[in-house]
Amino acid sequence: MSELIQTRHGRVLQLTLNRPAARNALNNALLGQLAEALEAAAVDNTISVCVITGDARFFAAGADLNEMAEKDLPATLNDVRLQLWARINIFSKPLIAAVNGYALGAGCELVLLCDVVIAGESARFGLPEITLGIMPGAGGTQRLIRCVGKSLASKMVLTGESITARQALAAGLVSDIHPDALTLEYALQQAAQMARHSPLALQAAKQALRQSQEVPLQAGLAQERQLFTLLAGTEDRREGIAAFLQKRSPEFKGR
Amino acid sequence: MDFILSHVEHGVMTLTLNRPDRLNSFNDVMHQQLAECLKQAERDETIRCLLITGAGRGFCAGQDLNDRNVDPNGPAPDLGMSVERFYNPLVRRLAALPKPVICAVNGVAAGAGATLALGCDIVIAARSANFVMAFSKLGLVPDCGGTWLLPRVAGRARAMGLALLGEKLSAEQAHAWGMIWQVVDDAALVDTAQQLAVHLAAQPTFGLGLIKQAINASETNTLNAQLDLERDYQRIAGRSADYREGVSAFLNKRALHFTGK
Numbered sequence: 091m092s093e094l095i096q097t098r099h100g101r102v103l104q105l106t107l108n109r110p111a112a113r114n115a116l117n118n119a120l121l122g123q124l125a126e127a128l129e130a131a132a133v134d135n136t137i138s139v140c141v142i143t144g145d146a147r148f149f150a151a152g153a154d155l156n157e158m159a160e161k162d163l164p165a166t167l168n169d170v171r172l173q174l175w176a177r178i179n180i181f182s183k184p185l186i187a188a189v190n191g192y193a194l195g196a197g198c199e200l201v202l203l204c205d206v207v208i209a210g211e212s213a214r215f216g217l218p219e220i221t222l223g224i225m226p227g228a229g230g231t232q233r234l235i236r237c238v239g240k241s242l243a244s245k246m247v248l249t250g251e252s253i254t255a256r257q258a259l260a261a262g263l264v265s266d267i268h269p270d271a272l273t274l275e276y277a278l279q280q281a282a283q284m285a286r287h288s289p290l291a292l293q294a295a296k297q298a299l300r301q302s303q304e305v306p307l308q309a310g311l312a313q314e315r316q317l318f319t320l321l322a323g324t325e326d327r328r329e330g331i332a333a334f335l336q337k338r339s340p341e342f343k344g345r
Numbered sequence: 346m347d348f349i350l351s352h353v354e355h356g357v358m359t360l361t362l363n364r365p366d367r368l369n370s371f372n373d374v375m376h377q378q379l380a381e382c383l384k385q386a387e388r389d390e391t392i393r394c395l396l397i398t399g400a401g402r403g404f405c406a407g408q409d410l411n412d413r414n415v416d417p418n419g420p421a422p423d424l425g426m427s428v429e430r431f432y433n434p435l436v437r438r439l440a441a442l443p444k445p446v447i448c449a450v451n452g453v454a455a456g457a458g459a460t461l462a463l464g465c466d467i468v469i470a471a472r473s474a475n476f477v478m479a480f481s482k483l484g485l486v487p488d489c490g491g492t493w494l495l496p497r498v499a500g501r502a503r504a505m506g507l508a509l510l511g512e513k514l515s516a517e518q519a520h521a522w523g524m525i526w527q528v529v530d531d532a533a534l535v536d537t538a539q540q541l542a543v544h545l546a547a548q549p550t551f552g553l554g555l556i557k558q559a560i561n562a563s564e565t566n567t568l569n570a571q572l573d574l575e576r577d578y579q580r581i582a583g584r585s586a587d588y589r590e591g592v593s594a595f596l597n598k599r600a601l602h603f604t605g606k
Contacts, residue, residue, distance in 0.1 A: 272580065
């Protein structure tokens with residue numbers, strides 16, 4: 091059985107982390123498979139949205155410590171993981187994390203990289219790197235503070251303590267909480283709802299949301315307007331507005 | 346020494362608080378033994394109902410004050426530690442246990458013993474039993490869920506009266522106020538509680554667990570949130586084997602056999 095299971099639901103691609111014996115730890119091999127799957131999905135016109143999930147107990151409980159332990163300073167400096175994360179991060183379509191159980195360390199960083207996070211009641215989010223004498227190395231200190239604020243982010247990173255799904259919801263790390271048995275189902279529903287929209291509009295909107303974290307407001311507004319203008323040249327925009335005015339469902343073609 | 350007697354039969358785990366010479370009051374070892382039993386109740390699928398009662402003439406007198414003999418010249422004790430280590434996990438685990446928890450209050454329930462009893466899902470009391478919120482008389486605060494629970498089971502006015510005055514409340518009065526499910530004659534308590542427990546252990550346990558969690562969640566949810574939760578839980582319940590069994594047995598007019606799944 092593969093360590094990354096790919097399942098199609100119409101225009102939605104579900105990626106299931108499947109290393110149960112290793113608590114879905116994200117070693118280089120699994121991270122590489124994830125990057126490959128997303129790169130293939132990025133150029134597949136029949137896919138609009140991706141959902142990443144784990145199992146009932148673990149979304150992903152960190153990186154592979156054996157891999158990490160072997161690396162000295164020069165090896166860490168040239169670590170291939172940096173490129174692996176960059177390949178995952180560059181995915182241009184909506185990415186949803188459906189989280190039951192533990193999302194710790196690299197697992198939490200993968201969650202933070204996703205656009206939307208849907209959690210089961212059992213979900214736990216944490217960056218326990220500090221307890222190992224290291225620190226988050228794949229966005230944990232940067233993306234967490236941008237979504238939950240300084241105090242909670244600093245507490246989590248400096249103590250290594252994890253937070254519950256409810257705390258994560260209150261802090262803005264998570265958009266919805268559901269009973270565990272329904273987490274994936276509802277995440278797929280939400281993905282399907284996104285997938286009904288114009289693929290180009292989804293990508294443009296995602297790009298605008300992403301760049302809001304990169305540039306000052308005025309520049310962000312200018313870039314948003316450029317992306318908005320770009321969509322004015324699409325067939326899908328004409329179809330979307332026409333369908334609305336004619337009170338029918340739109341049929342988008344991704345053009 | 347077994348401070349907790351544990352007995353499993355017909356899907357019912359009966360836990361008897363067993364320090365009768367100390368009115369079954371809690372010490373650390375008793376807490377640890379209770380925690381072990383709860384671990385078993387949580388993991389063992391064949392256990393489908395939990396019944397808690399006390400040995401001897403009392404149910405539980407709360408924290409054993411012999412362990413709290415404060416040296417007037419020493420540093421102040423950290424009572425929060427005992428709450429954090431023992432009482433809070435106990436209350437959280439009983440509330441989260443997806444199986445019915447019955448409490449058979451056989452005699453006096455005082456302090457944490459009273460709040461523990463009132464926090465169980467179904468409380469049956471012997472007619473001679475009573476509840477005492479003894480905390481205020483020692484300068485303490487009702488713990489073991491007391492301050493959360495009392496206004497919810499008794500209403501604010503009665504909760505305040507009970508907690509501030511610390512007076513004895515008879516089982517009959519607790520029943521009249523809707524704080525407990527049933528009062529029975531002392532001699533009938535064991536049989537009544539056992540029968541109820543055996544009955545519940547043969548019911549659709551998975552569904553009962555969802556009901557319990559839904560009612561617990563309603564204490565803090567808005568109507569809107571609770572309606573969503575009902576939809577979700579119904580969706581899950583509808584996929585259970587016991588729901589299919591219930592419908593099929595009804596349509597075929599045959600006896601029910603619930604597996605709890």
